[in-house]
Amino acid sequence: MKTPLSFCTGLALGTLALSAAAESADLRVYTYDSFVSEWGPGPQIESAFEAQCDCDLEFIAVEDGVSILNRLRIEREGNKADVILGIDDALIEETRATSLIAPHALDLSGLKAELNWHDSDFVPFDYGYFAFIYDSTRVGQPVDSLRALIESDASVIYQDPRTSTPGQGLMLWVKSVYGDDAAAAWTRLASHTVTVTKGWWEAYSLFLEGDADYVLSYSTSPAYHQVAEGKNQYRAAAFSEGHVAQIEVGAITRNAQDPELARRFLQFLISAEAQAIIPVTNWMLPVVDDVELPDAFDSLIRPERIGFTPQQVEQSRRDWLREWRSAASR
Structure with missing residues (x-):
């Protein structure tokens, strides 16, 4: 979900076409729109997996990881997905609570030890850290903490935590740093927020057009600009309080038409072949060791x-959303 989408014309029509094609697909995957863009990992992942499985894989794209969960909740047992791809660790307990997810039965011992992952339903495929990105040709001295950013007058664009996993990540970040004073922090941030977008690509595109000093994205975003564009001015501001991490996961749905094929797809996602594709197309970090990355x-x-832990997020997410909505609108 991390590739700048400068050319999004026709994406909605493309998504409708994918949905129609998926009716007859062997494997149908709900994911987010930048994953399936021509710059994202979707095309290469699809081609590589289909070469192994002799099957037809179709992606059905929505705007963001939160939107995947929202779609599952709306469609319930009528959903068309065999696999969901793009929910993150902050949403896994709420997703599990839908009772629409099946155990993956995979051996995950090859994952990076730092992930400390032992979940029986969700399989990580990449991870990263939320960060505020700035253009060093415009911002001479970047802020060095979340408190400094919120207390500054720098223009900011971020995403709606109700519809976007980065937006939700910022909500957890503010709550982690400010605790009971989070509402006041949201009100202060609102005074110099340019806009709050529904999803990641819209926010990042506006930032690239020069509409704000900072945009909420990922610590890995500068790598995209360096490798794909040869541009070095985009940087991630390092915050002294620390950063909230995001682990993106996939899962098999309980109504999967071919659970074994779905399982094979998740196993493929953590293979050396897929993990070599994802960092330089989704611009996140690999979940296995020994993946060669650009300098x-x-x-x-x-x-x-x-x-916070996924369990803590599940217990408090609705309250924190209400707090954000009330404070940010003042």
Whole structure:
């Protein structure tokens, strides 16, 4: 979900076409729109997996990871997905609570030890850290903490936590740093927020057009600009309080037409072949070791991780959303 979508004309029509084609597909995957864009990992992942499975894989795209969960809740047992791809670790307990997810039965011992992953339903396929990106040709001295950003007058664009996983990540970030004072922080941030977008690509595109000093994205976003565009001015601001991490996951739905094929797809996502594709198309970090990455990844900030467990998020997410909605609208 991390590739700048400068040319999004026709994406909605493309999504409708994918949905129609998926009716007869062997494997149908709900994911987010930038994953299936021509710049994202979807096309290469589809081609590589179909070469192995002798099957027809179709992606059905929605705007963001939160939108995947919202679609499952609306469609319930009528959903068309065999696999969901793009829910993150902050949403796994709410997604599990829908009772629409089946165990994956995969051996995950090959995952990076730092992930400490032992979930029986969800399989990680990449991870990263939320960060505010700035253009160093416009911002001379970047802020060095979340508090400094919120207390500044710098123009900011971020995403709606009700519809976007980065937006939700910022909500967890603010709550982690400010605690009971989070509402006041949201009100202060609102005074210099340019706009709050529904999804990641819209926010990032506006930032690239020069509409704000900072945009909420990922610590890995500068690697895209260096590798794909040869541009070095885009940087991630390192915050002294630490950064909230995001682990993106896939899962098999209980109404999957071919659960074994769905399982094979998740196994493929954590294979060396797929993991070599994802970092340089989705611009996140691989979940397995020994993946060769471009030198640009060596220049990225290395944040300290802060935040909440998935269980804590599930218990408090609705309250925190209400707090954000009330404070940010003042």
